[in-house]
Amino acid sequence: MDLTLDPPNLKEEDFLKAGGRELLDFSIEDFTGTGSRKMRKHIFFQPNVFLQLVNMLAPYPSLTEYFVNEKDGINLVLQAYRHSTDEYSRVMATRALTLFAFTQKKDGNVERRILQADGMKTLIEAYKLSTGDPTDTRFCTLLLSSLLRHYPKEAGKEFLEAEGIEATIGNMNIARYKGIPQHLRVLRDAQKLPKQAYGNTAVNTRIEDAEFLGVALGVIEAFPEYYEATTDILKLINEVVPKEAKPLELLEYRAMPILAKYYVKWAEDITFQTEGTRTLVVNLFKQILNDRTCQRCLDPKVASYELQECVKTAKAAIEAEKNNKVTAVVA
Numbered sequence: 001m002d003l004t005l006d007p008p009n010l011k012e013e014d015f016l017k018a019g020g021r022e023l024l025d026f027s028i029e030d031f032t033g034t035g036s037r038k039m040r041k042h043i044f045f046q047p048n049v050f051l052q053l054v055n056m057l058a059p060y061p062s063l064t065e066y067f068v069n070e071k072d073g074i075n076l077v078l079q080a081y082r083h084s085t086d087e088y089s090r091v092m093a094t095r096a097l098t099l100f101a102f103t104q105k106k107d108g109n110v111e112r113r114i115l116q117a118d119g120m121k122t123l124i125e126a127y128k129l130s131t132g133d134p135t136d137t138r139f140c141t142l143l144l145s146s147l148l149r150h151y152p153k154e155a156g157k158e159f160l161e162a163e164g165i166e167a168t169i170g171n172m173n174i175a176r177y178k179g180i181p182q183h184l185r186v187l188r189d190a191q192k193l194p195k196q197a198y199g200n201t202a203v204n205t206r207i208e209d210a211e212f213l214g215v216a217l218g219v220i221e222a223f224p225e226y227y228e229a230t231t232d233i234l235k236l237i238n239e240v241v242p243k244e245a246k247p248l249e250l251l252e253y254r255a256m257p258i259l260a261k262y263y264v265k266w267a268e269d270i271t272f273q274t275e276g277t278r279t280l281v282v283n284l285f286k287q288i289l290n291d292r293t294c295q296r297c298l299d300p301k302v303a304s305y306e307l308q309e310c311v312k313t314a315k316a317a318i319e320a321e322k323n324n325k326v327t328a329v330v331a
Helices: 012-017 020-032 047-057 060-071 073-083 087-104 109-116 118-128 135-150 154-161 164-174 179-190 203-209 210-223 227-242 247-252 256-268 271-273 275-291 290-299 304-320
Strands: none
Touching: 012 060, 020 047, 020 060, 020 073, 047 060, 047 073, 047 087, 060 087, 060 179, 060 256, 073 087, 073 109, 073 118, 073 227, 087 109, 087 118, 087 135, 109 118, 109 135, 109 154, 118 135, 118 154, 118 304, 135 154, 135 179, 154 164, 154 179, 164 179, 164 203, 164 210, 179 203, 203 210, 203 227, 210 227, 210 247, 210 256, 227 275, 247 256, 247 271, 247 275, 247 290, 256 275, 256 304, 271 275, 275 290, 275 304, 290 304
């Protein structure tokens, strides 16, 4: 079963000549128990098998247009997923929906139909079941982003009510490093939601309530070499602290040793120095060092040797940023 977004080997014309549309019609009738299969004794197209067939035809524009608009295909895919016993059915279902969205003639049609079929809640439930593998969440995150961008009020409200923020941060916590940008993109789309979607509780407040700081710092500690993703995470942390969280919370989540090691790793990198990442790290260092409660914890009389060394690194970073220190590039 092809679970990529690559073009199929068999052309749509050949697929149709071989009876592709007739097979689709039969599968729908067999799956739903309608038409010629109303009196069926055996179901050939059980939910798992039906999803496999839909994935075969999903890359073909005219077939998907027919399936989505004339056969209520979105609802059928979601129904098949909800009744499927195959663990990988969530990937097949979300891949099919993603391809429908990619090939649709009228922009936003697929997203609208997903919402009408109560699909947001189903997508979030599928998202929560992720194993952390990027291929497991790729299609789900693409759909969530598309829904939030096309229908920010309606989709945004449903996303938040279904605990979409919690699901996203939960996936960040178990994601392999190549999958982290997927979840960060969803968080960014959530941050752009209008007030009609989030009501009295701001999105950044929800992000912090979902224990974002601990997860974010954990990712930086685990994948310091993944520069692009960690930079995006640092931007998010700076947006959450100090508005939604106190500097002391950073200290409690071991921000000093994590940020100190991260700074040492990238300190001599020209991109780190000039494109704002050093500034992001320094801003967090400053918030910790300038906070009175944190100062008591960092007092040499009570602080561990590790923390004292981290303070030295933090002060060196602040000084480098103040002087706009840039390492000369050796040709």
